[in-house]
Amino acid sequence: MTNVIVYEHPLSPYAQKVKISLREKGVPFETRLPEGIGTGATAGGFAKANPRGEVPALIHGDVEIFDSTIILEYIEDVWPDPAMLPKSPADRARVRMIEDVMDTQFEAITWGLGELNFFRRAEGAKKEEMEAKARTQAEAFFKVLEGYLGDREWFNGASFGWGDLSVVPYLNGAAGFDIRPAESSRLGAWAKRANARESVALARRESEASIGGMNQVDQAVKAGLFKRQYRDHRLEWMMKTGGTEIVLKGLEAGNIRFTGP
Known part of the structure; x- marks a missing residue:
């Protein structure tokens, strides 16, 4: 055990x-x-x-x-071996910056798409408008990530590591909403390599298997059983992507929450 x-x-x-x-x-x-x-x-x-x-x-x-x-x-x-962080201080800082970008700015996009599709916070024209903006935002980040990747095989450098495991869950999440880098791009080729690793493939399979349990979550939100957490970067995404009314309605209904006691 x-x-x-x-x-x-x-x-x-x-x-x-x-x-x-x-x-x-x-x-x-x-x-x-x-x-x-x-x-x-x-x-x-x-x-x-x-x-x-x-x-x-x-x-x-x-x-x-x-x-x-x-x-x-x-x-x-x-558990230092195998190391997930690169050896040089500069490369360690680089992959930590990549992680920060993904954990805040990119995460807000995929989380917002979940609010629209799983929790049905918006429908019709408003949903389509916000999804289109999310796609544009994600594609802009794909270009940023291409710059971080450069000519490296991995974001970490010569081997898979911290920079890669900080990116791949988010790109797989976006792919679930049919937003993905072009297969012919360096980022697309990297994503294929990353997803071939068993550690990544297993996390992806576990994620995909859990989606079936999301079928009725919008009803749970409407019933007040779920209170979705709007962290600062998520709230920012909602406000700048046209979801101001979603936030106000969620506050009124009591089905969104913020971090802290």
């Missing part, structure tokens, strides 16, 4: 980063779905480990850690 527990939801790119890193390092772990996930009132070991109520959280013996980046740093410290 493993003493590493990852509280997660398979659709979460933040959780996927952690699982990919652990699997690349051959560290056995158990996954758990947090009690009361999505309600804004979680309980049990997850709530103790992460007072923000966000996945993932990692439990390693008596160590409890939240925030995917801090978890990745802990994993790197405890």
Whole structure:
């Protein structure tokens, strides 16, 4: 029995980063779905480990850690081989910047598409308008990522690592909404290589398998059973992409929440 527990939801790119890193390092772990996930009132070991109520959280013996980046740093410290971070300080800083871009700016796009398609926050012309803007935004980031990738085989450099596992869950999430880089592009070729790795392929399969459970989540939101978390970058995305009315309606209905006690 493993003493590493990852509280997660398979659709979460933040959780996927952690699982990919652990699997690349051959560290056995158990996954758990947090009690009361999505309600804004979680309980049990997850709530103790992460007072923000966000996945993932990692439990390693008596160590409890939240925030995917801090978890990745802990994993790197405890299980250093194979290394996920590059050797040089400059390259380490570069992949950490890539991670930050994906965790905030790009994550907001795929999360927003989930709000539109799974939670049905908008329909008809408004939904189409926001989806079109999301596609334009994602494609702009594809160009940014091409610049970060350059002529490297991997974002990390010569081998798969931190920079790559920080990008691939988000691109796979966008692909689920039929937004993907051109196959002929350097980024498209990289995505194919990344998805051929078993650690990535397994996280992707787990994510895809969980989508079936999202069929009725819009009804749960309308019934007030789910309170979707609007972190700062997500709120920004909604406001700049035409979702001001969505935010105001969610506040009125009490089915959106913000981070913190």
